[in-house]
Amino acid sequence: MLISSLLLMTTILSTHATIQTKSIEYTQDGVTLEGYLAYDDSLPGKRPGVLVVHQWLGLTHYEKHRAEMLAQLGYVAFCADIYGKNQRPKDVSEAGALATKFKTDRTLLRARANAGLDVLRQQPNVDPQKLAAIGYCFGGTTVIELARSGADLGGVVSFHGGLDSPTPADGKNIKCKVLALAGADDPFQKPDDLAAFESEMRDNKVDWQIAFYGGAVHAFTQPNPGFVNAGAKYNEKADKRSWQAMKDFFAEIF
């Protein structure tokens, strides 16, 4: 009887809880960027904040949906915009050009990621002592770069991101925990890059982990990665397992 009443009350509360979302314009070095904020306004006080960094297609419905999922978990989530307002690739050709621009200018990439983190940190309902960043593909690379920039946050999670670094010595700047979630059969993850990443983490005594999901290739969390072939494909099991691994990581750091 007690249990029934409580369950009913919880259900009502859940129904009343609404996820608030809004676009936020901000700038980095004079360039206008447009991110997306999501949070549950029924939760009191300051909440942990999670930055979400987009895949190579730019900030799409996909990342916004992840931010809403994070809001449902009780976090304040902010999708960074790395490319710039209205810089939304129409096809894989434009996506490739933009991703390459930032992957070959890691200083700019780090600056854009930090600009997004600053917006998140400044939200009135965010606890600035409890921050993390997650990213997908290109965004997975970006959040590791955010860590390499020495950003002050609890941890970063890379979902099928490239782990390569043109400046492995920057591993010494990493202050946060690092979790990499990878497809065991991802053809875009070069063994040499992986070995270099592991050495970078090890040499700099980073608190790091990596999980490999058998049968998963690149973009395993994304129903629409821009292209689908044998090398990039959604994998429901790996999607769910990696999301759970992220939740466990957050439970540890927040």
Added chain:
Amino acid sequence: MLISSLLLMTTILSTHATIQTKSIEYTQDGVTLEGYLAYDDSLPGKRPGVLVVHQWLGLTHYEKHRAEMLAQLGYVAFCADIYGKNQRPKDVSEAGALATKFKTDRTLLRARANAGLDVLRQQPNVDPQKLAAIGYCFGGTTVIELARSGADLGGVVSFHGGLDSPTPADGKNIKCKVLALAGADDPFQKPDDLAAFESEMRDNKVDWQIAFYGGAVHAFTQPNPGFVNAGAKYNEKADKRSWQAMKDFFAEIF
């Protein structure tokens, strides 16, 4: 008020729940073995069953404690005895001799593991459709061999176990999910063995995963692995993370 009452009730229930334990003698091909059962007798109906396979030191307090932890999670846990009743190594020399005996006779190792699984399956409070096996070091190797024997169970979890196989073609027999949890700096995990294991899983389309914990060496879950040096040492973070990974795995398969 409702919440307070419910929490109080839960506390009382927890206090009343007691973990029952007992030794069980059984045989394999005429050899007497002595295992250890643990379960929560306050739980109704049939429960998922988890086999626990010991490290090279044989069935010790360590594995019994893990079985009790599993019982507290609501599972019926049974520690297998691979070596035989009273075969309890006094030192690392005896442990090495016994572990080597079984690691070089995988047919016998599989038979002993299956004998333990049979005992677990036959417990009146075990759901025979919901079985898993976990193992530590030598036991981690053993549970993978159990899978390679074609045993009918939902999944196996190897904690810092050797993943090598003298008969990689036996990967075709694996019917269950496989989760390997490894120290990223384990000097006993040879890169060639790891690569062969991955190929075995991949070639046979096994549902497999592997997680590596940075900074962790061999025996990272064990405060007393028989010896402690730079290559084998307890690591609290990796211990907790791997236990959580196991719980997530069980949540998926049970």
